[in-house]
Amino acid sequence: MKSLWNEEEALLYTDPVSMRAYTSRLLGQSEDLVLHGGGNTSVKHTKKDIFGEPVETLFVKGSGHDLRTIRENGFSPTRLELLKRLAALDSLSDIDMMRELKSAQLDPAAPAPSVEALLHAIIPFKYVDHTHADSVVAISNTPNGPELIRSIYGERALILDYEMPGFLLSKQVHQATKDLNWEHCEAIILLHHGVFTFDDDAKRSYEKMIAIVSEAEDFLKAQKAWDAPVAKNGNCEVDAVELAGLRKAVMDKKGGPLVARFSSDRFVELPDLELATRGPITPDHVLHTKRIAMVCTGDHKADVEAYAQEYEAYFERNKEDDLVCLDKAPRWAVWKGKGRFVFAPNGKRLRVISDIIDHTTKAIQWGEVLGGWRALSEKEIFDLEYWELEQAKLKRKKAAGELEGTVALVTGAASGIGRATVNELLSAGACVVGVDLCDSVKDLATTPSYVGLVCDVRDSEAIKETLKSAVLHFGGVDILVSNAGIFPPSQKIEDLSDADWDLSMQVNLNAHFYLLRSAIPYLKHGHNPSVVFIGSKNVRAPGPGVSSYSVAKAGLNQLARVATMELAPYGIRVNSLHPDAVFDTGIWTDEVLEGRAAKYSMTVEDYKRRNLLKKPVSSDEVATAVRIFAGGSLSSSTGAHLSIDGGNERTV
Structure with missing residues (x-):
């Protein structure tokens, strides 16, 4: 294991807490040391209280913070002397310990101190680093683990049997170190748990950790164990x-x-x-x-x-x-x-x-x-x-999002209604697969709950592969939002070419059929499975110059109606939304807007407000309707057709 210490970067951190945050992030960069919130670090430093009086303070990693990204505000300042007194008690429940830790905080707005704060307090060095190093813990998880650990570190490390984190662990360390010569101790190794290193210098404490872990890795290499794990990616396949x-x-x-x-x-x-x-x-x-x-x-x-x-x-x-x-x-x-x-x-x-x-x-x-x-x-x-502390956390857990645990696939996701739908479903807790012909679909969100896949929805084989990739990534499909579409330039029927007609049919009708057909086997295994088609006002109120679009959307409407009947026995709901005047989408180019306005002898602005409410409809409004239909609020609704168009006198 290599030290990541950078002398030039370290010069940027001029106080103990910022330096503590810096070396903590160095530890957090190695997943072989800590994973997703694991491990903790601290620094002892004098802090002045509101009266200007010095208080010996332990700045310890706060609950909920990750060493990979922690900053100064991720540490909880607590009264050091109080923590030492707590560690010396004969007994203390962990619930009582956490209450006392909270009362020992100098900043009530700071995160709750780590459950191992008492242990950090009794180690008599300024900087303390704690990790769950894979190599060290793995060696201890063997029949002769304790002996192997002792053979590696000898008397240089204090090696202790496993104890529950919290007060019991701090009590164990307190007892074991009463007569310890700390100057001759490089680390504390807790079998089946992890490693503590410490020093009055941040760099030395960090690099002691690197050295201790490197010795374990060298041992694994010498035993021909290091290269034993098979490659992560094999030739396994699953349907x-x-x-x-x-x-x-x-x-x-x-x-x-x-x-x-x-x-x-x-x-x-x-x-x-x-x-x-x-x-x-x-x-x-x-x-x-x-x-x-x-x-x-x-x-x-x-x-x-x-x-x-x-x-x-x-x-x-x-x-x-x-x-x-x-x-x-x-x-x-x-x-x-x-x-x-x-x-x-x-x-x-x-x-x-x-x-x-x-x-x-x-x-x-x-x-x-x-x-x-x-x-x-x-x-x-x-x-x-x-x-009991973990049980208490469960009771305090935030309520899950309405769609947490579900998987949604949205086509036409890179812009307009599709993009708004991706954001809406993510905000409700769903995992979302965004599908679009545009590469930008890959970058719509950075959350692990999102993945963007590039696909030409006119290609039925590409659709199959995209669905397969989505399922391998998130496990299934519960919500299918069939949204991809184009709005062709205005043309009279007599002027419409075969190619333009076919293109509209391919994107606005065939692609929806390909998607639904390929998704049905996954939807049958879904949770409260739901299909939402994005139709159009043109189904009931077509206009001149858009025959290819209107016919395709009418066909999609019939597809949705038949699917409603065929899929109901499997508990799959099928509903359609019919928006109009949604001008913040990619299909409404300046050319299209001007052409449609001209067909009605209107200005572009008048055309945008031609509905009964005299207002345009936003993509976000359509996305909200998608979420409602996809969730549990309308779990008994299928075959519904909802207009989102500001009101149209031809369809009311």
Whole structure:
């Protein structure tokens, strides 16, 4: 492992807290050290209170902040002496500890201090760094792990057995370090958990961490374990409809929507996939991945039921007091020769779990070379999963978005109604696949809940491949928004060429048929599946000069009506929106606007306000209607046709 310290960059940070934030970000840049909020850091510094009096303060990473991106405001300033006194108590519940930590804060607006704040407080150095280094923890997760760790570090590191984070861990370290000669101690290694390094200099504390972890990596290399993990991307393939069916089985057990992701991981080509059922790298990963993976056989319903029964038995074996069992659905699965699958409530968590499993499968294979992967005991992992602090977090969890866990696919997504719909569905919590002929569709959003795919919707084979890619990325399709379209220049029928007629039919009718036909197998496995067609006012009130557009939209209307009847037995709803006067879309070029206004002997401005309400309709208004039809509010509505046109005297 290489140090990322940059002397020139470090000169920019002139106070201890900004320097602490800088070296924390250096740690956070390596996923082999910390993943998605893991690890924590601190600095001890004197801060003046409101009376101008100096207060010895521990600035410790705040809850909810990520070392990869943390800034000064991500640290919680707490009274150091109070933390030391708390650590010296004989007993303290973790709930009481968190209350005392909150009361010790010097800034009530700061994030809650890390649960390991007491441990940071009792280490007598200015800077303290803590990571969950894969290599160190993986070595400890083997039959002879403690002995191997001691053989690597000797007396240079204080090596401690696993203890629950929080007060118990700080108490363990407090007791173990009473007679410790700190000057001869380079690190504290917590078996099955991670590494602490410390120094009065930020650079030295950071580089001690790099050195300690590098020694573990060198050991793995010497044992021929480092190169043992098979490549992440193998030749595994899974039928996308099969994945949608697997997701459906998991959702049914969860009792709500989940997104899913397929990975072509050669881990599933190993002889014994029972390896995936031996436990996580570190216990805190159980909060994301659950204790073990589900091993698939191909009978999805039976596999999920077996997993759920085992989870319930695990809960019954280990529960205490009045604990309530969490949901029994798996968070990841392996299928021999097929691939690896991850399930999550939203796009962000999907990425988190996927990254954790990448590191887990690698570490498991290291452990196998060293004598066998042996994670912590079932009871110790259970205690972390059902820890009172984690249970309290669940109670404080923000309400999920209306569409969280669902997957939407939107065509014509790069502009206008399509783009507005992408944003609206993302804001409601959905994972969204944007599809468009324009490359800019890839860059509509940076959230892990979005992916943009380039596709010519006139190509039925391209549509099939696009749907497959979407399903492999997010697990299925629950919401299909068929929006792509063109509005051709105004032409009388006698002047209309075959090519112009055919182009309108291809984009405004055929493409919608291709999309629906190819999406139906996925929608059958969807959660509250819904199709929303973007039609037009022209279905009921066509105008002169737009025969090819009006005929295509009328055909689309009939397609929607027939689909409503055919798909209702599968619980798939089909509804249509008929906008008009939506001039903030790509189809309304200056040329088209001028041509349509001329047909009615109007100015462009008068043409824009020709409806009963005398107002244009925005793409956002149409997108809102899409969200309402796609969500649960109208779950009994199918075959509906809603005008969003400001009112038209020809159709009222």
